[in-house]
Amino acid sequence: MPGKSSRAAFGEALLDLGAKDERIITLDADLSKSTMTAKFAKAHPGRAFNVGIAESTMIGMAAGLALSGRVPFACSFACFLVGRFETIRVSVAYTQAPVKLVGTHVGVAIGEDGYTQMGLEDMACLRALPNIPIVQPADEIETKQAIAWAVEHPGPVYLRLTRQNLENVHGDGFRFQFGRAEVLRPGTDVSILATGGPLWNALEAAKRLESEGIHAEVLNVATIKPLDEETILRSAGRTGHVVTVEDHSVSGGLGGAVAEMLSEVMPTPLRKLGVSGFGESGDQKGLYAKHGLDAAGITASVTKFLSR
Amino acid sequence: MTKPDLGQLQQIARESRVQIIRMLTHAGSGHPGGSLSVIDILTVLYFSRMRYDAKHPLWEDRDRLVLSKGHCVPAQYVCMARAGYFPESALLTLRKLGSPLQGHPDRVALPGIEAATGSLGQGLSISLGMALGLKLAGKSSRVYCIVGDGEIQEGQVWEAAMSGPKVGAPDHHIDNLCTILDYNGIQLDDHVKKILDIEPIVDKWKAFNWAVIEIDGHDFGQIEKALDQAEAIKGKPVFIVAHTVKGKGVSYMEDNPEWHGKAPSPAEAVRAVREILGLPASGGEPPAWAAPILAELAAMEKK
Numbered sequence: 001m002p003g004k005s006s007r008a009a010f011g012e013a014l015l016d017l018g019a020k021d022e023r024i025i026t027l028d029a030d031l032s033k034s035t036m037t038a039k040f041a042k043a044h045p046g047r048a049f050n051v052g053i054a055e056s057t058m059i060g061m062a063a064g065l066a067l068s069g070r071v072p073f074a075c076s077f078a079c080f081l082v083g084r085f086e087t088i089r090v091s092v093a094y095t096q097a098p099v100k101l102v103g104t105h106v107g108v109a110i111g112e113d114g115y116t117q118m119g120l121e122d123m124a125c126l127r128a129l130p131n132i133p134i135v136q137p138a139d140e141i142e143t144k145q146a147i148a149w150a151v152e153h154p155g156p157v158y159l160r161l162t163r164q165n166l167e168n169v170h171g172d173g174f175r176f177q178f179g180r181a182e183v184l185r186p187g188t189d190v191s192i193l194a195t196g197g198p199l200w201n202a203l204e205a206a207k208r209l210e211s212e213g214i215h216a217e218v219l220n221v222a223t224i225k226p227l228d229e230e231t232i233l234r235s236a237g238r239t240g241h242v243v244t245v246e247d248h249s250v251s252g253g254l255g256g257a258v259a260e261m262l263s264e265v266m267p268t269p270l271r272k273l274g275v276s277g278f279g280e281s282g283d284q285k286g287l288y289a290k291h292g293l294d295a296a297g298i299t300a301s302v303t304k305f306l307s308r
Numbered sequence: 309m310t311k312p313d314l315g316q317l318q319q320i321a322r323e324s325r326v327q328i329i330r331m332l333t334h335a336g337s338g339h340p341g342g343s344l345s346v347i348d349i350l351t352v353l354y355f356s357r358m359r360y361d362a363k364h365p366l367w368e369d370r371d372r373l374v375l376s377k378g379h380c381v382p383a384q385y386v387c388m389a390r391a392g393y394f395p396e397s398a399l400l401t402l403r404k405l406g407s408p409l410q411g412h413p414d415r416v417a418l419p420g421i422e423a424a425t426g427s428l429g430q431g432l433s434i435s436l437g438m439a440l441g442l443k444l445a446g447k448s449s450r451v452y453c454i455v456g457d458g459e460i461q462e463g464q465v466w467e468a469a470m471s472g473p474k475v476g477a478p479d480h481h482i483d484n485l486c487t488i489l490d491y492n493g494i495q496l497d498d499h500v501k502k503i504l505d506i507e508p509i510v511d512k513w514k515a516f517n518w519a520v521i522e523i524d525g526h527d528f529g530q531i532e533k534a535l536d537q538a539e540a541i542k543g544k545p546v547f548i549v550a551h552t553v554k555g556k557g558v559s560y561m562e563d564n565p566e567w568h569g570k571a572p573s574p575a576e577a578v579r580a581v582r583e584i585l586g587l588p589a590s591g592g593e594p595p596a597w598a599a600p601i602l603a604e605l606a607a608m609e610k611k
Contacts, residue, residue, distance in 0.1 A: 056429075089427070094414070
């Protein structure tokens, strides 16, 4: 049974945390129904601010609110939010204002709306900025725990959330650990490092690969920045092959981060799966198939990679 | 702190102008024109208006100042040194490697700076958020934001202009925010009127539902009166249009776009300081506090 989207889980977490913590504020730029803060706004109208379609000033206001002791969540589609890069760069990162930036509708998985609404370069942009961690939870339980962590984290944070529903990959006993990658399925032949939407597909691919005699290790990399070098190196050292999977530009995201790290520390054969070029309108399934991010695509890429 | 009278404010501003020239000459770069146009406003804010504790820069009940036109931060540094945030000797480290006195304000490096600015157009949004946050926390602190005339060509300023009177309403009107436009009429490349005229500026902010006050930004009485009026206005934020002169106090810099972003040479600095002090081009008796500065600049000239 498909679980919730991470944006829906975020909306529920806010409602829950906001009831206990007066410091929590939401800021939206006319997308509160899509970012799922609308329920919080209804419950706490005095702490939810819709600034209109004005993302730059939303981010700046969030910085000011954070600097006066509030815990502001500044929310929009990832592309519109990170599109105001210069404001994030100076008002949030350099100022060290503990703003919680929430980018929803990430990747080609948003489907029909097409490229202009897809967050595809957000991680690449924010990876270049000092001082802003990037977290992309994989399912409902991880999202809720990541939001609770973000509230208490003393600095700025970027949370990358999906529009589409996500299968649950974690059980009730799961505990989110910021900065840690997590081995979801152990294996010996290849390390598949996945984040966000296509993680489930990576797990499915691992099952198919098993039947071909390939034992794939699957890691959930929820913290893209800072990267959990220790866990990734341990896995890569064991398998000798690394494949990254993300619904983001194939440049500058998880794949880019892993490539940079491995090439300096322990050069390891690497295949990066992600989105090349611009996205386009279509159904999510079709788009994941086109970009090789579905289970079949990941399986085929891994098989080809290992048979070089 | 006893409130200084207008004569005392004038004296502080005169000394600050000398320090600005001195700092920039030592740094070899920086923005004298806008620093000299905004110093009178900053002098009133720091020494007659704002509540702060220089020894505890993060005191929660302090008033906040966001110098959105961050390139003019030398003028703010001079005020901060006098106020006791750091020793006056640190002024000469401006723009030098390792100094907390960055070329543009850095909140983390220098406590007392409220936000990093200098990427123009961002300070008003931050100030709005601060003012709202203070209201939500039940604080009576006020927020002052200084914007430049060229700066308000940035679109983000107008997003904030639209938000200001609306965002906290009806429970938390942002009437604890006072924005001051340092309207010196010149931006980097040329006169504002020639690049992109911002007129009719009073009508524009009124149309956005701000309370607008127009003053001479070098008249201490008018600055004080406008800030009093701003505190008395309830229900909406205030926008003070302060007409100023770029390079004010140094004849060859006044109203001259060339002096937007260029440091004076030591010889030019000596000339500037003598003018600020009201001394003839040579001779005359500098006041005791200024004599060593003049000697120091003259020595730089000989090098």
